[in-house]
Amino acid sequence: MRTLNAALPTHAGGPVRVEGWVHRRRTFADRTFLVLRDRSGLSQTVVTDGAARRQIAALPEETVVRVEGTATANSRAPGGVEVTAPVITALSPPAAPSPLELWRPELDASLPTLLDHGALSWRHPAQNAVWQVAAASLRGFRRTLDAAGFTEIATPKVTATATESGAGVFAVDWFGRPAFLAQSPQFSKQALVGVFERVYETGPVFRAEPHDTVRHLAQYTSLDVELGFIDDHRDVLAVLREVLAGMVGAVGELTGTSPAGLDLPVVPEEVPVVHFSEALRLVGASPDEPDLAPEHERALSRWAVQEHGSEFLAVEGYPSAKRPFYTHPQPGDPRWTNSFDLLFRGLELVTGGQRLHEHAAYVRALTERGMDPEDYRGYLDTFSHGMPPHGGFALGLERWVARLTGLDNIRRSTLFPRDLHRLTP
Template sequence: MEIKKTHNIGTLGPAMKGQKVVVGGWVEDLRELGKLSFITLRDVTGVSQIVVAGSENLSQVKDLTKQSVVLVTGAVQESKARDFSFEIKAEKIEILSRAVHPLPIDPLGRLESGIDNRLNARALDLRNQKTASIFKIRHHVLLCIRKMLSESGFLEVNTPKIIGSASEGGANLFSLKYFDKQAYLAQSPQLYKEQLTLGLERIFEISSFYRAEKSHTVRHLTEFTSVDIESAFMDYTDVMEILEQLVVSVFDHVEKNCTEDIKNLGIEIKKPQAPFERVTYKQAIEELGKQGLSLAFGDDLLDSHLRTLGEIHPGFYFLTDWPLKLKPFYIHEKEDDPVVSKSFDLQYGYLELSSGGRRLHDPAKIKARLEEQGLDSAQFEDHLKAFDWGMPPHSGWGLGLDRLMAVLTQIDNVREVVLYPRDPERLFP
């Protein structure tokens, strides 16, 4: 059986009148009109009307179900149909796969399905053009990120996801047996990417990471995609500027290259302007105080606090200079104020998208900070020894790709922008 297409539907047009083509896709609609049948055929690039005539072809499609996959050989011709600028007159139709009804969801969206039903049939859900557009945009976002960071002198790397110790001292790790040893799934590439600056200077990674948090919100996942960078000879303000440039580049790229997908989603891209506002932690607690929320320096900001700040600062902004005690052991203090850290979070309103800062590169200071936070420096022996080999000063950040996608596409639930999301309740499909 021949299965090769000569053209994608999106490459066809009325200027190709009379040309013979072979197209393949799935049947969105099928209607009979006298001695003719009309198929609405879609592939990932576009949609076309197929005109079916002749007893053999008509018998082929008589009992054809919607969403079945067919291969059509025919000639391009002008169309009188209002919704099509051209159509294909079928010479031959091959049914490659029949869809069995009833389908678990209607991929055309005419019958609305809840998010759980759609995720249970995710592969079929991708035939919905709104859903497909989300992941076409995600593809472009990844292209843009890789291009921008590569052109800024960063090398893409891959760090291990199966690790031998709780790398950042956190409790929210998935544990597993690694043959006869105890192992964990990595919650970030933090320690590896710091070590890699020793020889490669500027690196980035785009990969899945794992957090064993039983969070039931529209913004948390147990498996998430993180974009991480680390750079030698940069301070935290330098990597903040790179993050800012990256976000602006992503919005600009999508606006210019995803016009049809933006239309399918019914949104308007709200491209941010650089530089983003910078709000210090001290300024933030002063603003919260004016709203009747009394906080002392060193108190962590709860979700309710961030929501109030998000009303004051509704777009992208950096929340900087956090108290050192609220940050991980590897974050550098400010030289002129050692209780304050060289750190930042990138916020979109209340939503945290990224966290980063300047890292300690003095092993004595790192060991002291580990002790302050009640962590056993022996567990970090493999990491610490790299700091005796000439570790350069370095800074970096991690950006939640899924949350950025939710902001970009103006979708509230982060599960919508992940193909097969994992949360405390969802392990299949």
């Protein structure tokens, strides 16, 4: 029966079998320390027997081994227990020299090297811990929504028409017919509000971004929510608030190594909201600006911390011209919309809002933008058959994790990123 490294203290004094990767060997005159890594953390084995020491000398770092021995209390060992009198069995052939020194406390390789060797770099405990934040976030996201009566959905990732616009889509050869990778589950999730009222999906979305930036990927994991029977976008924001609290809560429950930069925010009972026009005024921008510049987003985040003690700030009312055609206008003033961006630590993290729900409103919105409603017929049909007022949001998992752990590039929080240049590993 295998014992995980983290459970060794509960076996002190008894026989144990640990299995994992040779993380590091430290050789002294009379003994060799074998540091073993498994999914729960590190352990230390003391090897004094000559034959066993020679055996270890031939098992380089990253070789997979089984160690059977005695768990022995030693206050200087990690966790207060080390393995003594070991019998070692290699479970893999001796590992080839690693291009990364995974045993160092910090991985100091360049980003391209880390990404080229993703299958190795993620083995580093600090990297591994970053992904645990992602996995916990997914857990918290679903747990919150399951408890609130949402239904998980699975939508098509290949579509006959581009979701949002003709730009930025990947073309697929679909049995000889032209098709596209879905930029979002937007159309499907709206249609399914007509079925389940409240839906969510966690899945890949695809953006043929020709820009090589630290915050864009060509594939990322979108956490999508859509719900019906709302009054307006504020109801959507209230669900987003619950979801964020659930995600932060799940990350907070993680045991084991924390990523170096992890800094969990407090999710306020109510996320402060500022109107787009007021946001422009606050940052000293012209009232005619159609969008917030990155420096504006940073300034607004600072303002929210000072004014509201909140690292989250919702900016509502974005100008219609900058929002997709399905965005619901602000009642009484159609220059603005019932939509919002959620800023977190100086960056846009979530986009959401209320959608149009009347067929005639869609036809009008598309026509006003010079788009042909006929191109969206299948999507629009749904709105002829009774759709409740509804809205939703989408949150990029990898961007969230990068912000939460202070990473400077979204590629560092993505298992095997895909971008303009990268199709492997």
